Amino acid sequence: MLVAVASGKGGTGKTTIAVNLALALAEKIPVQVLDCDVEEPNAHLFLQPVFQDEEPVTLPVPEVDNARCDGCGRCSEACAFHALAVAGGRVITFPEMCHGCGACISACPQGALAEKPHRIGVVARGRAGRIDFVQGKIDVGVPLAPPVIRAVKKQARGEGLTLLDAPPGTSCPVVAAVKDCNFCLLVTEPTPFGLNDLRLAVGMVRELGIPFAVVINRSTLGDLRVERYCRHEGIPVLLKIPFNKRYAATYAQGKCLVQEYPEWAPAFAGLWREIERLVAQHAGIAGN
């Protein structure tokens, strides 16, 4: 089962929830963690995987054969991303603007364009104890996260639990991560920021038609508006983690809650049972 952990905003504790859930279950079922927060992958800081291999992620960008190119400019007209321009009868390419759509190739009447791979990031694979670990990372200065996210998701095994740590926000990188998941956990905090961004995230998962539930982190550091909103919208709140300076210090050191405070392990096991129940319920509704 593919479960995404997302949040409208960053810093709510997405990675905390993902790594603790993974650790709490790894003894019982096969667990895979995919870190899709490719701008700032952080799960490895907590799970400390041993990386075995790494593969570059590339986009197919155009390369011009100047012998064939007659400078007609159809390619730059076709490009929606301004990745090609014609100057002085010659085509100039800007690989960093290119989305790899291939429109320029089909637009070229001379067959003067070919595609060559352009590196935008890496996917690294490894193991953290019993956990199978994959992370994506965009190269600094690269604006395109979704292709790296898609490359990470290709590594999903499908057996047991595959947990996907999504990027923050509700725009294209998040959609690329959450799309096709069986379930989405939305992590929030009980503040006006948390509520504002939770509303956006709820809109996104509803648009994608994925069953979801909420986890409230630092639940004692704010007010009750998030809980009231969830009750009103019929969104299950599956877990609440109170704010505690000792937990904050544990996180700061890169340590995990279920390891330092084993009393939390049953709560995460319970979270998983609830997810399974909600997925089954959703499948039942979808089947009817």
Added chain:
Amino acid sequence: MQELLVISGKGGTGKTSIVAALAALAADKVLADCDVDAADLHLLLRPEVESVNEFYGSNKAVIDAGICTGCGRCLEVCRYEAIKELRVNPVFCEGCGACKLACPSGAITMEPNLAGYWYISDTPYGPLVHAQLGIAEDNSGKLVTLVRQEARRLAQENNASLIITDGPPGIGCPVISSLAGVTLALVVTEPTVAGRHDLERVLSLASHFKVPVAVCINKYDLAPEKTREIEAYCHDAAITIAGKIPFDADVARALVNAVPLTACSRGAAARAVRALWDSLQIHLERL
């Protein structure tokens, strides 16, 4: 005119709370919220919206079922899995137009797509330009550029000497758009393993675009040892630490009551933000 951009390698470090607190201290400025994906600054500044404007992102492909012969060429060329059963899913369409080029019967057109809104508002702390990107929309970088342009225009109109911008999290497309040409980027970080990791990524991004930086360590007393590590790292890299803000329950209280910290508290964090502002002013004068 100077532009102070507040960013953070990751979200949740307290960027917006700090921007709002600075907004209550600085005179004579325009405010901009470039976190268009999850704009939050308006929650603290209580803006009165003066103008609402549409934002059009990239075009989206539309297939005219009356003309379509069902040949499936569009489906073959689309690299974003945006076409299923000869219908376009606008959420996945990147607007590249490859399908339109490939369609032999001319059944596909590229239509403008309303991707969000941007606003000019009045707040008790000065004018604010902010935006909201529609859910699951792309082109946040383009919207960020638009918000910045409007903030500059307003600053010129009002003879303001400073723009304070709440930046997006991360190091991707919206952050890149918000960095270009700013006077100073204040990077807010937290003393955690993840905070340190993200700080290094965002600093390398700023240096890639040759933007001067200063660092602020938020909640520094939650992990004094990690704070020392970050301080040592910045010292070695010759990066100024403009401020250190302690953990203070007043910050959460200010947030819940939707008021800038420096407008409602005289506690330890509020005092630290005042000191941060003094240090930033000195820093900006030198640039």
